[in-house]
Amino acid sequence: MTIDDDSDLAGRLAALEAQAPATAAPPTLPTRRRRGRFAISMAMAPVLVLVIVATAAAGAAVVANLAQGHPGIQNPGQPMAGVHMECMTPPDAAAALAVHGFKDVVWQIEGGDPNRKDSTTSTQRPTPPEHGFVIPGSLLDDGSVIMVVDQRIGATGVGDCFGSPMP
Amino acid sequence: MTSADVMAAVRADRSAATEGDPGAFEAAVRPHYAPLIRRLVLVLGDPHDAEDIAQDAYLAAFRSWDRFDGVDVRAWLYTIGLRLAFNHKRGRKRWLAAIGRMESRTWADPPDPDLWAALATLDPRTRSALLLNVLDGYTHAEVAGMLAVPEGTVASWISRGRTALRKELDPGP
Numbered sequence: 001m002t003i004d005d006d007s008d009l010a011g012r013l014a015a016l017e018a019q020a021p022a023t024a025a026p027p028t029l030p031t032r033r034r035r036g037r038f039a040i041s042m043a044m045a046p047v048l049v050l051v052i053v054a055t056a057a058a059g060a061a062v063v064a065n066l067a068q069g070h071p072g073i074q075n076p077g078q079p080m081a082g083v084h085m086e087c088m089t090p091p092d093a094a095a096a097l098a099v100h101g102f103k104d105v106v107w108q109i110e111g112g113d114p115n116r117k118d119s120t121t122s123t124q125r126p127t128p129p130e131h132g133f134v135i136p137g138s139l140l141d142d143g144s145v146i147m148v149v150d151q152r153i154g155a156t157g158v159g160d161c162f163g164s165p166m167p
Numbered sequence: 168m169t170s171a172d173v174m175a176a177v178r179a180d181r182s183a184a185t186e187g188d189p190g191a192f193e194a195a196v197r198p199h200y201a202p203l204i205r206r207l208v209l210v211l212g213d214p215h216d217a218e219d220i221a222q223d224a225y226l227a228a229f230r231s232w233d234r235f236d237g238v239d240v241r242a243w244l245y246t247i248g249l250r251l252a253f254n255h256k257r258g259r260k261r262w263l264a265a266i267g268r269m270e271s272r273t274w275a276d277p278p279d280p281d282l283w284a285a286l287a288t289l290d291p292r293t294r295s296a297l298l299l300n301v302l303d304g305y306t307h308a309e310v311a312g313m314l315a316v317p318e319g320t321v322a323s324w325i326s327r328g329r330t331a332l333r334k335e336l337d338p339g340p
Contacts, residue, residue, distance in 0.1 A: 009332065010302060012282050013282070015278065016279045016282055016286075017208075017209055017298075018205070019277075020205040020208035020277075021204075021205075021214045021274070022208070024218045024221070024222070025200075027225055027226055029226070
């Protein structure tokens with residue numbers, strides 16, 4: 001079978017298309033129940049406003065409590081500014097603090113392997129450990145000091161002694 | 168109801184249709200649903216895919232009914248369906264390649280097997296352009312708009328398509 005001209009081609013294409021299978025009915029169209037949804041939205045509006053207000057108030061209270069920051073004990077203007085305790089061993093840092101009158105010190109010791117799940121530890125005690133990177137902490141309102149000692153695997157130290165061997 | 172009546176209803180009720188009353192949409196578009204499936208059978212070669220794409224096109228057309236310009240509902244529906252078909256064809260090709268299958272389902276018993284086989288040698292875009300031009304009478308510019316390609320590309324596709332069909336159907340001595 002051949003095609004002689006465009007009309008022949010059109011005729012054959014039309015005949016072919018006309019017999020192509022097309023038995024499926026169109027899909028059911030989605031209908032929107034606008035009024036119902038709108039009514040529910042309007043009824044819920046006061047509740048939503050209350051929820052938003054309550055959430056905002058609660059959030060503000062939480063943030064206000066959290067926002068009581070404590071200055072870093074080595075920050076500019078603070079008593080230990082420029083002492084560079086991060087380059088000392090923990091006992092040396094404790095001695096330096098004592099020289100400046102800070103005897104109420106909490107030593108928070110971070111240990112374990114941060115790359116393994118649930119394998120890190122965090123303990124607090126009143127005396128410094130023998131080794132670890134000292135991370136100068138905060139001066140609290142009552143005059144006490146929190147110092148952190150990082151003994152975790154892969155710890156790098158901070159400040160001027162970043163990357164140096166762990167004391 | 169004449170075509171003019173339907174289109175008048177389309178213009179008047181288009182916004183109502185998109186807000187929950189599909190009556191005007193169905194009156195205008197439903198008559199073109201079965202022809203769209205048949206056209207997609209010729210373009211895709213697979214009656215099952217054609218029905219799937221036609222369903223998607225029908226729903227997509229309903230969702231964008233308020234953006235229809237009210238001029239040629241068949242061209243508008245075919246445009247949506249063919250563009251979906253091209254995207255589908257690309258995705259299906261990747262999927263078949265991924266599972267190690269290159270064959271597709273096809274129309275088992277076409278009435279003009281020679282023409283059906285000849286059409287299968289054309290790529291879907293060429294097939295679409297040729298059918299829109301030869302069967303529906305759309306100009307190259309109109310086909311270019313429907314398939315979102317330059318007019319010169321359409322002219323080239325149609326010319327190559329005709330030549331290829333002639334060669335397949337009349338290989339000569």
